[in-house]
Amino acid sequence: MTDAGPAPPPPDEGWSRLHPLTPIARVGRLAPALVLLLVVSNVHSKAENGTAETDYLIAITLISAVYGYIHWMVTRWRLEGDTLRIETGLIRKDSRRLPLARIQAVDIVRPFLARLLGVSELRIRLAGSGSTDGKLAYLSEAQAAELRLLLLAGHVDTEAPVSSNTGLPMASVDTGRLLASVFLSLITIIVIGTVAVLAVLDQFEPKTAAAVAGVLAVYLLSAATVIWRRLSGQYAFIAVEAPEGVRIRRGLLQTISETVPYGRIQAVRQVEPLLWRPFGWCRLEVDVAGATGRNQRGEGTSVVRKAILPVGSQQDSWHLLARLLGAPDPERTAPPGRARLKAPLSFHFLSAGHDTTHAVCVTGRINRATTWVPLEKTQSIRRVQGPLQRPLGLATVHVDVAGKRARAEFRDREIEEADQLVADLTALSRRARQRDRTPVPAAGSDAAPSGWYPDPAGRHEQRYWHEGRWTEHVANGGRRTSDAATPAP
Amino acid sequence: MRRAEAVTITVVLVALFGVVFGVTAGAAAGLVSVVVTVALGLTFSWFLRRRFRAWRYQERHEDLIVARGVMVQRLSVVPYGRMQFVEVTAGPVERLFHLSTVKLHTAAAASDARIPGLEQTEAARLRDRLTELGESMAAGM
Numbered sequence: 001m002t003d004a005g006p007a008p009p010p011p012d013e014g015w016s017r018l019h020p021l022t023p024i025a026r027v028g029r030l031a032p033a034l035v036l037l038l039v040v041s042n043v044h045s046k047a048e049n050g051t052a053e054t055d056y057l058i059a060i061t062l063i064s065a066v067y068g069y070i071h072w073m074v075t076r077w078r079l080e081g082d083t084l085r086i087e088t089g090l091i092r093k094d095s096r097r098l099p100l101a102r103i104q105a106v107d108i109v110r111p112f113l114a115r116l117l118g119v120s121e122l123r124i125r126l127a128g129s130g131s132t133d134g135k136l137a138y139l140s141e142a143q144a145a146e147l148r149l150l151l152l153a154g155h156v157d158t159e160a161p162v163s164s165n166t167g168l169p170m171a172s173v174d175t176g177r178l179l180a181s182v183f184l185s186l187i188t189i190i191v192i193g194t195v196a197v198l199a200v201l202d203q204f205e206p207k208t209a210a211a212v213a214g215v216l217a218v219y220l221l222s223a224a225t226v227i228w229r230r231l232s233g234q235y236a237f238i239a240v241e242a243p244e245g246v247r248i249r250r251g252l253l254q255t256i257s258e259t260v261p262y263g264r265i266q267a268v269r270q271v272e273p274l275l276w277r278p279f280g281w282c283r284l285e286v287d288v289a290g291a292t293g294r295n296q297r298g299e300g301t302s303v304v305r306k307a308i309l310p311v312g313s314q315q316d317s318w319h320l321l322a323r324l325l326g327a328p329d330p331e332r333t334a335p336p337g338r339a340r341l342k343a344p345l346s347f348h349f350l351s352a353g354h355d356t357t358h359a360v361c362v363t364g365r366i367n368r369a370t371t372w373v374p375l376e377k378t379q380s381i382r383r384v385q386g387p388l389q390r391p392l393g394l395a396t397v398h399v400d401v402a403g404k405r406a407r408a409e410f411r412d413r414e415i416e417e418a419d420q421l422v423a424d425l426t427a428l429s430r431r432a433r434q435r436d437r438t439p440v441p442a443a444g445s446d447a448a449p450s451g452w453y454p455d456p457a458g459r460h461e462q463r464y465w466h467e468g469r470w471t472e473h474v475a476n477g478g479r480r481t482s483d484a485a486t487p488a489p
Numbered sequence: 490m491r492r493a494e495a496v497t498i499t500v501v502l503v504a505l506f507g508v509v510f511g512v513t514a515g516a517a518a519g520l521v522s523v524v525v526t527v528a529l530g531l532t533f534s535w536f537l538r539r540r541f542r543a544w545r546y547q548e549r550h551e552d553l554i555v556a557r558g559v560m561v562q563r564l565s566v567v568p569y570g571r572m573q574f575v576e577v578t579a580g581p582v583e584r585l586f587h588l589s590t591v592k593l594h595t596a597a598a599a600s601d602a603r604i605p606g607l608e609q610t611e612a613a614r615l616r617d618r619l620t621e622l623g624e625s626m627a628a629g630m
């Protein structure tokens with residue numbers, strides 16, 4: 001602790017409490033489990049006297065209600081200049097200070113019951129950690145929205161006004177298409193197929209059918225849960241453009257709104273499953289870094305994969321991609337024909353290419369996946385040659401980005417091409433990184449050479465510096481537009 | 490980078506297993522098993538030797554190159570700026586021969602830059618140099 005900061009406000013002023021309905025909403029989270037218990041105990045108590053069990057349930061509900069009320073009593077929060085302070089806990093005190101400057105994202109989550117009560121939960125993520133660091137459950141909806149804007153406005157990175165919920169809509173998914181897309185997935189077809197087979201079997205061999213159903217019941221149930229999650233999680237999906245990133249709102253029972261900051265995108269993947277291809281649908285996913293602390297052990301686990309378009313047409317996907325990465329479309333080439341011997345199935349779609357800022361590659365047979373990787377995010381470049389590839393004179397080049405799964409693969413290229421690729425990509429990513437961290441030239445000094453530099457106003461990624469002044473030319477993810485320069489202060 | 494020492498250890502271990510087997514299951518069986526295991530050990534050590542011969546690294550101006558593998562040949566280029574931390578480990582056998590392993594960690598799980606069997610002084614030098622270079626070239630995510 002240092003005493004350098006401004007004097008803190010008096011210790012007992014400006015504290016706010018959570019919404020008074022919080023205890024009810026918290027108990028509500030237990031409701032499904034309680035109902036399930038009630039049903040189970042009722043079924044059991046048909047034979048015996050089950051009043052005791054019902055009493056237990058009432059006791060559990062009461063205890064959690066009392067606990068929820070105490071929790072609400074002892075939880076308070078306030079803004080102290082440039083930090084948000086949250087205090088909670090009766091027995092084990094927990095006091096957190098969240099510096100506004102380090103806030104990475106503020107998500108608003110509304111579970112089902114909370115939505116009925118008109119309250120929402122605020123989750124605050126800081127740079128330097130992947131998980132939720134601060135949680136305010138629950139605030140009234142208006143208060144949550146207001147506080148979110150307030151927290152994001154304190155962000156040093158963006159001087160531009162932070163958008164409210166009304167931004168430019170970029171993509172949305174209507175319910176019919178979502179239903180169809182979930183129906184056309186492999187897992188749904190397996191579940192329906194299994195049920196159909198069981199039904200037919202039931203006609204001829206009721207005993208066997210019952211036995212098989214008993215064995216498969218657990219798997220079928222969990223598969224059904226997965227399907228349900230997909231459906232309810234992506235229901236009413238809408239992506240909205242905001243200065244700080246793409247804002248996503250989705251969910252049937254629980255509404256989630258989250259932000260994908262442009263600068264943290266490690267890779268973008270467009271997946272086209274076999275069954276969707278006749279309709280020209282695809283799914284767009286991004287790998288977003290939650291920021292990784294130095295000296296922190298763990299192999300890049302803080303990278304999250306998020307669907308930024310659960311299902312959509314190629315145009316929707318392309319439109320989003322243009323906004324995320326500036327629609328990079330490097331020329332793609334297929335590997336030499338003899339690669340068919342090594343990869344007979346996936347050869348069909350294999351292709352890859354790169355330009356000065358991005359690498360793109362296509363892999364997969366059943367799920368065709370196109371991956372775009374911005375070269376400035378490259379972590380390492382690898383060339384791998386397996387025993388099957390060597391006699392064929394082929395090699396694979398990987399461009400790794402942060403995370404466990406994200407990478408672009410130049411699969412089965414000519415050996416000379418692979419060597420050339422390793423050299424080229426290394427040089428290009430080095431240049432891309434340097435562009436990323438070139439210091440801002442001071443206004444008024446014409447010493448800095450003309451070129452692209454980070455936008456001093458923070459509205460765009462880069463702005464062109466020419467003959468000692470900022471021009472109106474700006475670029476976002478490689479796409480150029482114009483926006484009048486801010487007068488020098 | 491030489492690790493023929495580790496190879497001898499393997500051979501010794503393998504021969505030891507043979508002797509133990511010979512004592513428990515009779516002299517003839519023991520002899521056969523010793524011959525077989527020694528042959529296996531030699532083949533294995535030959536593979537190991539080849540594997541470690543193929544392991545090489547190069548410190549370049551802005552990145553480190555690590556190449557390895559005989560059957561599957563791999564080559565990694567890791568820019569110093571992307572390095573998150575350097576790990577130096579030495580197992581009991583490695584310590585016996587004053588060797589250590591240097592491993593470079595980046596944010597990507599796939600980048601594979603491990604250099605085993607370095608002399609301890611060389612490992613320390615490499616660690617310090619990599620840390621220094623990583624610090625001066627550090628780039629954000």
